[in-house]
Each structure stands twice: as C-alpha cells, then as structure tokens.
Amino acid sequence: MQNKTLAAVLSHGMRPLELKSTGSISLTDGAFWSRWLGMSNFSGKSVTVNSALQIGTVMACVRLISEVLSTLPFGLFYKDAKGAQIPATDHQLYYLLHTQPNATMTAAVFWQVLLLSLLLHGNSYVEKRMSAGVITSLEFLRPEFVTRRRLKSGAILWRYNDPLTGETRTIPENRMWHVPAFTIDGETGLSPVAYGANVFGAAMAADEASAETFTNGMKASGLVTMDVVLKPDQRADIRKHVKQVSDSGGVMVLEKGSEFQQMRMNPQDAELLSTRIFNIEEMCRWFRVDPALIGHGGKDSNWGTGLEEKMIWLVTLTLRPWAVRLEQGIRKDLLTPAERQRYSAEVALEGLLRGDSAARAAFYSVMTQNGIMTRDDCRQKENLPALGGNAAVLTVQSNMLPIDKLGEGGGAGTTAKNALLAWLDNGEKDQK
Incomplete structure (x- = not known):
C-alpha cells in the first residue's frame, strides 16, 4: 500500500492493529473501502455501523430488539414418550444456550x-469449540472480520482476521455457526446499514443541519427596527446592548422609534423539523419497530388498548421472526442429525409476561381451567416448589355441559340439573 493511501486510511480512524489484521489491501478492494469510508448515499455522509449507531433512532431500535430477546430464556428441549417437551438439562448444549456460552460472556450478553x-451487519458468526465431538463453548466472531469462499467441492472455507491477535486463521465448515438475516440467496444476509445508507445518511445530514442552525446563537431571536438610518457604531452599540440583556437578563432600553419583534420559526426551519420527524419513522421501518416503542410520540394512542396492540405487534411481527431464525439455526448447526429428531431449541416469548403480574395471572388461570397446565406447572414457572397430589393433576371447568348430559354421573351435572328443575318449578308456580 502506498504511503498516501496509508495516510488516508489512518485519517479515517483506523487503528494499527486493525490495519495489521486486514493483510494486503488494494485500491479495488470494495468491501474494505466501503467499510472504512462509509456506504455511498445521496447525502454524501459516511455511513458505517459506528456512525449509524450514533443516530438515536437506530440505537433505540437495535437496543429494543436485541436487549428484549437476549433477556428471554433460551432453552433446549426433548420429546418424551408421550410427545411432551421436557427441558434437556442434562445436555451440554442446554447450559451453553441458557446460562453461559463461553468463558467471557453470559447468555444475555452473547x-x-x-x-x-444480525440487525446491523445482516450476518452473525459463531465458532464452535469442540472436544471429543462435543461442543464445549460458543465463541462470538466479529462479522466485519469474517470472509467466506466456496470451494469447487461445494464446501465453504471460512477465514477470520482475529482483531485481538492480528492473525488470520481458517475455520472448518463444521466448526462455524452462521445465521443470515434477511437474505435473497439463502446464504448471505443483507446489511441494513449498507442497503439503508440513503435513509441513515439523510438523517445524519438533517442532524448536522439542525446543529448548525441552532449552535452558538446563529439563529437570531428577533429584530430591532428603527425609523432612522443608523451609523455603523450605533448599530454596534445596539447589538451590544441587546446581547447584554439577552445574556444577563433585565429590561431592554431602546431609543426613540425603536421596536423589537420576536422572530417565529421560518418555513425552512419548519421543513427541517418535519424532515427529522420523517427520518425517525423511516428508520423505524427498516427495523420493523413501532416509533412509539422507542419514545417517538404520534397521533395514535400510546396508552391502554392502543399500547397493548403495539406490544402484540412487537412480539408477533418483530421479535418472533428473529426468535424462529435463531431456533432453526441452532437445530441446523448445533445439533447432530440424530439429535435433531428428538431435541429442539426454543425462545420462551412468554417470558415477556414476567413484568405484568395481571397478565401472568390471567394466563395461568386460563391454562389451568382448560386442562392445559397443572397448578404445579404454574408454580414451577413462578420458581415455587411443587406441591404434588391434586396440584399435579390436570383440571377443567365443568360448569358448561351439553343439555342432554345433565344429571349424568352426579357432581356438577346433578347440581346443574337440580338448579334447572327448581327454576322451572318456580316459573310454573308464578304462572299459577
């Protein structure tokens, strides 16, 4: 690499360690220059992952999705003889997915x-560390340092430019866990930052224009008008007086014929404000997040049933697609062909009810009254000890029975029959 090119790279904030890890760089290396100089866009701003994260809307959207999903329980289950899903706590992968995938990260951080x-680069890469054919840890790899090449045999050769050691190493295909985001070829995910560079660049340009407009008093707060022509020194005295009153407070004193007019927002500033609001909504579309969930108020209801519907939207349209993508990726790349017939991974989306006691109570009530869960099942989810006995028995509400079944088998049916006969008997007496 020529010295001028090296100086240009370093001027963009590239650290020597990262320069070492990239190896040989040519002027035609589009991936490298796009990464460091920013994705091309209409605004001319440099759009990278780091610069996109400096936009409040982008940061809020990716934090909402990643932090909510990462705090939900990731579990591994197996099917028993009756087809029930039982937590596979004795499987090594259960501990990695649920508690600690590697020595440096907890499950939530991983x-x-x-x-x-996935949200920013469009791909995620994890190296499977194995011993005697068993996965012992899952090591996260930074996606910007991963490259792939398909061989003539059809196998994929993975290379990782380790930013910690500065060395490039090859990872066998059976040791790599790759999850693509939205993809058009089924192999490589599309980066929202790259494909949405026009939207993110426009937002950055609008923020810069707004800062330039309102920084250091560049926007005049009002006008002082007079009915005479002033000399330059007189104008300077008036400006000095107005600035002094504006900075320290007090009463403004002007000479004869002087008037002060407060300036309102001009059309250009109003258009800038409207542009920034539109950019927020546009960026939310890229991440499929309702603006109200990241603190952007709108005309629609953000309370009561309106907010409840937005939460349902978040779970069904935003979180669930990512959860299913991870669940199927675990089954495909972390389980052996024999284990796939019995084991499956699952993200417990019902964990979102943890902060809503009323919703949890209603959920447990419906599940127990319809014979889907026992009382002990509910107690287990609430981290309470099982009671056994009748608490481990499935029960159903039997108040509603077919009319031709009343009186059969005693119990609730007999009670319902007696109540119906008494009501009919009272009706006949009233008619007499």
Whole structure:
C-alpha cells in the first residue's frame, strides 16, 4: 500500500492493529473501502455501523430488539414418550444456550451481540469449540472480520482476521455457526446499514443541519427596527446592548422609534423539523419497530388498548421472526442429525409476561381451567416448589355441559340439573 493511501486510511480512524489484521489491501478492494469510508448515499455522509449507531433512532431500535430477546430464556428441549417437551438439562448444549456460552460472556450478553450483528451487519458468526465431538463453548466472531469462499467441492472455507491477535486463521465448515438475516440467496444476509445508507445518511445530514442552525446563537431571536438610518457604531452599540440583556437578563432600553419583534420559526426551519420527524419513522421501518416503542410520540394512542396492540405487534411481527431464525439455526448447526429428531431449541416469548403480574395471572388461570397446565406447572414457572397430589393433576371447568348430559354421573351435572328443575318449578308456580 502506498504511503498516501496509508495516510488516508489512518485519517479515517483506523487503528494499527486493525490495519495489521486486514493483510494486503488494494485500491479495488470494495468491501474494505466501503467499510472504512462509509456506504455511498445521496447525502454524501459516511455511513458505517459506528456512525449509524450514533443516530438515536437506530440505537433505540437495535437496543429494543436485541436487549428484549437476549433477556428471554433460551432453552433446549426433548420429546418424551408421550410427545411432551421436557427441558434437556442434562445436555451440554442446554447450559451453553441458557446460562453461559463461553468463558467471557453470559447468555444475555452473547445473544445481545449476536442479534446486534444480525440487525446491523445482516450476518452473525459463531465458532464452535469442540472436544471429543462435543461442543464445549460458543465463541462470538466479529462479522466485519469474517470472509467466506466456496470451494469447487461445494464446501465453504471460512477465514477470520482475529482483531485481538492480528492473525488470520481458517475455520472448518463444521466448526462455524452462521445465521443470515434477511437474505435473497439463502446464504448471505443483507446489511441494513449498507442497503439503508440513503435513509441513515439523510438523517445524519438533517442532524448536522439542525446543529448548525441552532449552535452558538446563529439563529437570531428577533429584530430591532428603527425609523432612522443608523451609523455603523450605533448599530454596534445596539447589538451590544441587546446581547447584554439577552445574556444577563433585565429590561431592554431602546431609543426613540425603536421596536423589537420576536422572530417565529421560518418555513425552512419548519421543513427541517418535519424532515427529522420523517427520518425517525423511516428508520423505524427498516427495523420493523413501532416509533412509539422507542419514545417517538404520534397521533395514535400510546396508552391502554392502543399500547397493548403495539406490544402484540412487537412480539408477533418483530421479535418472533428473529426468535424462529435463531431456533432453526441452532437445530441446523448445533445439533447432530440424530439429535435433531428428538431435541429442539426454543425462545420462551412468554417470558415477556414476567413484568405484568395481571397478565401472568390471567394466563395461568386460563391454562389451568382448560386442562392445559397443572397448578404445579404454574408454580414451577413462578420458581415455587411443587406441591404434588391434586396440584399435579390436570383440571377443567365443568360448569358448561351439553343439555342432554345433565344429571349424568352426579357432581356438577346433578347440581346443574337440580338448579334447572327448581327454576322451572318456580316459573310454573308464578304462572299459577
């Protein structure tokens, strides 16, 4: 690389360690220059992952999705003889997915960075460390340092430019867990930052224009008008007086014929404000997040049933697609062909009810009254000890029975029959 090119790279904030890890760089290396100089866009701003994260809307959207999903329980289950899903706590992968995937990350941190890679880079990469054919740890790889090449045999050769050591190493295909985000070829995910560079660049340009407009008093607060022509020194005295009153407070004193008019927002500033609001909504579309969920108020209802519907939207249209993508990726790349027939991974989306006691109570009530869950099942989810006995028995509400079944088998049916006969008997007496 020529010295001028090296100086240009360093002027864009590239650290020597990262320069070492990239190896040989040519002027035709489009991926490298796009990464460091920013994705091309109409605004001319440099749009990278780091610069996109400096936009409040982008940061809020990716934090909402990644932090909410990463705090939900990731579990591994197996089917028993009756087809019931039982937590596979004795499987090594259960501990990695649910508690601690590697020596440096907890499960919440691991899933958060993995989801962040999907949301910003469009791909996530995890190296499977194995011993005697068993996965012992899951090591997160920074996606910007991963490259792939398909060989003539059809196999994929993975290379990782490790930013910690500065060395490039090859990772066998069976040791790589790759999850693509939205993809058009089924292999490589599309980066929202790259494809949405026009939207993010426009937002950055609008923020810069807004800052330039309102920084250091560049926008005049009002006008002082007079019915005479002033000399330059007189204008300077008036400006000095107005600035002094504006900075320290007090009463403004002007000479004969002077008037002060407060300036209102001009059309250009109003258009700038409207542009910034539109950019927020446009960026939310890229991440499929309702603006109200990141603190952007609108005309629609953000309270009561309106907010409840937005939360349903978040779970069904935003979180669930990512959860299913991860669940199927685990089954495909972390389980052996034999284990796939019995084991499956699942993200417990009902964990979102943890902060809503009323919703949890209603959920448990419906599940127990319809014979879907036992009382002990509910107690287990609330981290309470099982009671056994009748608490482990499935029960159903039997108040509603077919009319031709009343009186059969005693119990509630007999009670319902007696109540119906008494009501009919009272009706006949009233008619007499």
